[in-house]
Amino acid sequence: MMEDFNSETDSDYTSYWRDWFISSRGNEYFCEIDEEYLTDRFNLTGLNTEVAYYQYALDLVTDVFDLDADDDLREQIEKSARHLYGLIHARYIVTTRGLAKMVDKYKKGDFGKCPRVMCEGQPLLPMGQHDIANMSTVRLYCAKCEDLYNPKSSRHASIDGAYFGASFPSMLFQVYPGLAPEKSITRYEPRIYGFRVHAAAALARWQDQYREDMKARLRDVGMEAKYVEDEEVDDEEDDDDEDQILDSKERVVGDAVSGSMDLGI
């Protein structure tokens, strides 16, 4: 049944199209979708309007493709199959089984490490900014700094973000809250000859206040926003420390007083 397909596509063709797909270069972010999930038509609701040659593409993905097509057509079907696989993938990875597979990949660091220095190599998760195809390419979400990064390799930079979906990382941490890394308040402080720079330092103080406001808000509803630094006994010298927030406020007051003297008051 598979013979003609075999001869056409790839020489090191393994037994299934999906195996070939997820093991080909550039598709490292994808996990393998269960046969069961693929064959349940409910899971594919609405996709027939999204994908050209839907039925052939689905046959190809599920390894029952049996059409004597010419090369052009075969190529198009192949392309459709990849697109279809991506769209199903976005749905699959928010299911229990799909999440578990992606968690494994996450733990292995298959999606790369956060480029932010202060995140200290936190593993990333792929996601899209949109659920609609052809809107944006795949992004990488860092759970430590809660920010999005572009993949560093160009072969990943062309993958459609819709193949992972905008809900995936949030869903993953809802289901596996224990996997969420501890957040840190450490930040980079630009300095010139050891002196902090006013603009950056003022913004940092403002951001610290913003964070304190959030913590207060959460405390009001009986929740605690935890940061790594809260648990450590901080040494007093570090300006970033939580217990220093009050001090720094006093310092701001002091600065402002001297500032007002500049104005001649």
Add this chain to the structure above:
Amino acid sequence: MSSSEGAPESWISSFCSLMGHEFFAEVSEDFIEDDFNLTGLQSQVPMYKEALEMILDVEPEEDEDEEEDEEEEEDDDEILGDEKPPGYRRAGDRRHARVASDLSVIESSAELLYGLIHQRYITSRPGIQQMLEKYEMQHFGVCPRVYCNGCKVLPVGRSDTPGQETVKLFCPSCQDLYTPPNSRFHSVDGAFFGTTFGCLFFMTFPDLDIGPRLDNSFVSPRSSSVNNQGLANVPPAHQPAEINGMRTANFCPGLGPGKIYESRIYGFRVSERSRTGPRMKWLRMRPTDVGELDEMARYEATHREGNNDGDTEMGAAPAGGAQNAAIARRKKAPMRRRRYNPDQMSINGAEAG
């Protein structure tokens, strides 16, 4: 890395053309020859004199025989790793007279010394200018953060002491530090760029446009409208041209409402009250009204409104209503403009050179 036989490369240019050394500027010989610029380095670098000679291509002795040359070449290769381009070896040709083991020590000393000189050079006027050219040609890459829209980054160190950390990339758009994507930079010492350079660079060239470079096309109207979430993204009308000594337009354009990732499931934001709700928004937050960062003005405002009891300086002074009005007026006036004149700056003793 061209292997033109005719003109032998200087040590400096061959060093800078090595794989992984793309971030380095070529320090001018004038700068190195000025002893003032090298103050204190003698104690940090072993075989200082020889290393300096090597950097400046000063030949201690004349040619000897060819055989020894070839041996040295091979030794060089083994010790220094195999990725050295041919130009590098040819530069090595000119240092025949030394014993091979000696050579490798001097070579690594020369690299260390060059790095330390480089750290000083790029904060000097000609050096920072050279780095500006490299920056504008995007030699250092772009910020990996999605909301920074491909803002160009600058190589910096987290320490000024060599051997501590490798080179990092500073993004002016989010004021954060990133690891270079290419692993060949993971062995370059951050101290060779230093902690001062990144910030000094953007203060030296305050008009450098660091705003969005790529198309904003990835933000569809739909998502940007959802992102508003009741926060007014449009800043109030009277934004000062400068805030705390920086151009407002160039002050962290990658931060603030709308430039922050929002955790969503099927389009619904994950609540702050969720156990895994957002906790790091502060890191990428910036006030919509940058006037909020003018701490002095804010202090005065709160002081005026909330405190007339005389327990601070303001109260001690005869604080009449007229004076309060005057403060309010002054507060609304645009910030005192500080002129950045690159010609007036005198950095790191560079002027002495």
